[in-house]
Amino acid sequence: MTAASSDKTRQDGARRVIPDRLDGGIVRALKSWEALLLAVAVAIFTANSFASPYFLDPWNLSDATFNFTEKAVVAIAMAFLVIAGEIDLSVAAIIALASTAMGAAAEAGVGTPGLVAIGLGVGLACGAFNGVLVTRFGLPSIVVTIGTMSLFRGIAYVTLGDQVYKNYPADFAWFGQGYVWWVISFELVFFLAVALVGGIVLHRTTVGRKVYAIGNNPLGATFSGVRVERIKFTLFLMTGLAAGAASVMLTSRLGSTRPSIAFGWELEVVTMVVLGGVSILGGSGTIPGVVLAAFVMGLVTFGLGLLNVPGIVMSIVIGAMLITVIALPILVRRLAARRQTTGAA
Template sequence: MKAAAWLRWESMLALVLVGEFVVFSMLTPYFLDPLTLSDATFSFTERAVIALPLALVIISGDIDISVAGIIALASVAMGLAAAEGVPTGGLVAIGLATGLAAGIINGALVTIGRVPSIVATIGTMSLFRGIAYAVLGDRVLKNYPASFTHLGQGYVFGLVSYELCIVVVLALIAGVVLHFTRWGRCIYAIGSNPVAARFSGVAVNRYRLMLFAATGMCSGLAAVLLTSRLGSTRPSIAQGWELEIIAMVILGGVSVWGGKGTIPGVLMAAVALGIFGFGLSLLNIPGIVMSIFVGALLIAVVAVPAIGERLRIGARP
């Protein structure tokens, strides 16, 4: 393997992932147990479902901070429907449709309303979460059918869960779209220079709207899986997930300025962060440590390359 390959972001993430397995297997004898590793996948699958389409949004030069609010809204919609006796198929459809509608609202604000995506989605984040609290208050909805809870708790075969299979399928779809189709080339072009992309004949706003819609629908899917796994709905569901999901995308090598990033990098970052958090929980380390780590990591991943680029430019004769 060429030396340059080892310097690729994905290669470094792979080394980090291997290091995590080595360290945690030394610190706790339970880490490498197959059942434990199967449980560990649930620490990243639902977040990865959103991180994959969100990576496309950020590569295109936008951002969506409302994803956890969409989960709360979709979960409340499913909980209310379940209380009325709606079967599993209907609940899944309601979750996906709620997420899709929320994503279209975000996309419309950005493309038609011309609101900066960070401003628009901060607003809708509060809106969606606020609606969930307004509807439920301090109530918890638990009237879900047994077949629904199987979606987030069941296994396709052996110790391979439905959630893990869904993530793999979505990663393949996102990878093919981004790296092997005209769609992907247009997404990179929009993120690099939206004005030039528009003059090249790319329907920039149409792509942006569809990316927000896809992210919203995947947030609805994550709501289905998370609600199914927990077996209940409360307005605080997925509180604070925005930071963790964005961290997965940025740690995966996606540039916050758009135009750069890969799906394999995002997938490996999702696994690495999930395994790290799960390993800390096995060691009974408080969750706040994970929050501190994610915050510091985000600052480092964004700031260090920028500082390095400035130093490089300043060093030119």
């Protein structure tokens, strides 16, 4: 083989390899769960625009974001926790307890900065309590947070009973009702900022790699020098803080506090996380997937609301979505394994 023919062969090989890699990357992206969620979001958006003549109004679209931004902020933090192999089912109760504390402080004359600090502080304290029980005492997080879900919500009911806190300062309403620019609400901007920071941390830092390692093999991560318990404790703290922030925005938007506030939100938050492609068993998932899942759920609930669908039907839809996204990957893996077995035979 001459030098010229050898050079030509290398050039031809290069021309073959590079497009194959590009095609592979594009195909993987198109086959990803995030691409499917994006297609579903577009389909739901289109269906809603035909179903109601009021859907495409800019202010109605802005109102649609209030259906999911507060829950989505918690879902971003919850995604880290689930990827690490843990879960927090007390987030809705943390919101209720933080809101109750803010309401009591408002009745005592505390101003807006103090109320925000109290809401975030209660969220951090609840997250720390969950984290200590799980990481220091080795208790299962699902058992711990089911218990603290009843504990935190029970404290709110004991404190308030059938009463309502509603004497909040006028400027406190901005966090849940204010707009940064035109129809762009503060809540939406805050959610997108949290998602951006969460995406960078999870996908572009060593902390994110450690979270994935813990979720895949906590024992192996420990022997690799990862401070597993410390990271898990921090993730519980961040989830509690996110619930505190959601409590500030929700209480501000409603302008009042009842012990039943955010009731049932833990189901919707977990649904967002799992629908976003985060494995309930831990070790996999992405922040973009959770963001897209939040928009999908927001569009679904807002569209059903425009059609005057009862709330109980929305609960059925959310429950069906949760069951489907948990069962679908298992069924797909079983079907693939069966095909491989049949092909080998």
